[in-house]
Amino acid sequence: MTKPGTLYLCPTPLGNLEDMTFRAVRVLKEAAAIAAEDTRHTIKLLNHFDIHVPLISYHEHNKDERGPEIIDRLLNGDTIALVSDAGMPGISDPGVDLVRLAVASGVQVVPLPGPNAALTALIASGLDTTMFTFVGFLPKTNKHRREMLAKLAKHPYTMVFYESPHRVRATLGELTEAFGDRQAVAARELTKKFEEFIRGSLDSVNRHFSENQPRGEFTLIVAGCPVGQELAEEQDKLAGLTLVQAVGELMSRGINKKDAIREVASQKGLPKRQVYQAVLESDLV
Numbered sequence: 001m002t003k004p005g006t007l008y009l010c011p012t013p014l015g016n017l018e019d020m021t022f023r024a025v026r027v028l029k030e031a032a033a034i035a036a037e038d039t040r041h042t043i044k045l046l047n048h049f050d051i052h053v054p055l056i057s058y059h060e061h062n063k064d065e066r067g068p069e070i071i072d073r074l075l076n077g078d079t080i081a082l083v084s085d086a087g088m089p090g091i092s093d094p095g096v097d098l099v100r101l102a103v104a105s106g107v108q109v110v111p112l113p114g115p116n117a118a119l120t121a122l123i124a125s126g127l128d129t130t131m132f133t134f135v136g137f138l139p140k141t142n143k144h145r146r147e148m149l150a151k152l153a154k155h156p157y158t159m160v161f162y163e164s165p166h167r168v169r170a171t172l173g174e175l176t177e178a179f180g181d182r183q184a185v186a187a188r189e190l191t192k193k194f195e196e197f198i199r200g201s202l203d204s205v206n207r208h209f210s211e212n213q214p215r216g217e218f219t220l221i222v223a224g225c226p227v228g229q230e231l232a233e234e235q236d237k238l239a240g241l242t243l244v245q246a247v248g249e250l251m252s253r254g255i256n257k258k259d260a261i262r263e264v265a266s267q268k269g270l271p272k273r274q275v276y277q278a279v280l281e282s283d284l285v
Contacts, residue, residue: 179225
């Protein structure tokens, strides 16, 4: 039986070619083939490092057909290296689907450390890095974007977003509307000659790009919901509701009736029995 090959996940520079690791160059040179998002882009990188290995086009629009073909090669003993256009493959690109197929097929997957825009921007942002959430690109439709931002509005940890230059102004506006004016950093052209960090608040960063043309790919770092703000907002919202409405609101979030009654009684400073009686006399299920 042929021993399966290995799928290597090879990060590539965000822009500065000096960020390519010795190990990544060696793996790319030794691979039987390199799976790339955009072969025209990747060939420039390979030429720079004198790497002469066949390229396989693997991207969002052909992954369903090309993925199984790559797995067949791996199962037949070939070593394949996966690269994205820039940075870590498998983050906000179809590489994640190839990794799933490889794992399901029993193929060894070996990740190489290297360039990543999210972490590069985060560590230089000046915002809290103790705990953070990578969001990546927001959904394309307005409805789904609004739904996601509403869920993230009370998220307590630093958030990392990706955005393209032609959408960054609109996205900053949406973030401001959903989150309020909190600390934020826009990082652009990471590792390149015109690398820039715009630090301030969502509102001030938004104003900056209303006056300056956004250029390059963006990583946006946004502070989490300030301590105490979520609780205050929750109390303000429940304060404007009747007892039955407040209990119903909490139940709609998955809290059982007993706990919802206790929470409403606590926040409104009322005996639990009074809230229970109001609910009992209503048609709240």
